Amino acid sequence: MPAKRYIVSLTNEERQSLEQLTRTGKAAAAKINHAHILLKADVNHPDGGWKDQSISDVFNISTRTIERVRQRFVEESLENALVPRVRHSLKWPKLDGEAEAYLVATVCSSPPYGCSRWTLRLLADQIVALGYVESISHESVRQVLKKTRLSLG
Template sequence: MPAKKYKVTLSAEERQILEKLTTTGKTAAYKMNRARILLKADQHQADGGWGDQAISAALDVSVATIERVRHQFVEEGFEAVLSYKQGQQPRVQRLDGEKEAHLIAPVATELM
């Protein structure tokens, strides 16, 4: 098995935030899963962090999800992992008022 390219190393403050997040209050499921993945993958543990297969079995998430969380943590940072990304592109309006009127006009005339 090749060495991990993206290694998770949490600071004491980040670890404390994640532990609090997973043990108290109401938290979104995606955020809870990501927090648990980061806690298990942390290299600053006594055993050096869990492997992806062990995390996958323990948390019932796919290995691909674990790899994505690791990658996002290393590339974008702690806050990015715990925030939900909205769609990047705005929705394109396909019909304007005039086109919509032409679309609805035949139906409106039948109802009269």
């Protein structure tokens, strides 16, 4: 097993503030967990210097999270190591406002010849055929209709 790249070395003031944070319990759970990680990983304290796997077993936190907290403490700061990173969703909506408006108008219109009503798949095919999007699933169409409180029935 390779040697640890990011060694946590806390000052007395940092250790006291982390112990205070874990004792009071008046913070977000992730922040308290990160404080526990730093306290147990601290090589300057007799109770510290634990291996990542031991910390993981005791606090039920993944070893990858422990590695990231240690890295952020060493590379950035104590404050940054305590606060988890904000996760940004990379999902972009398939339909813009214009396409949504067309979809709603289509649902309100009469169905194509030979069909008794619009289905989600028919609507998806119609949106693609008219060039509003390159591809779209019937589930995405359903979610748009649900958002606008429209039903096909």
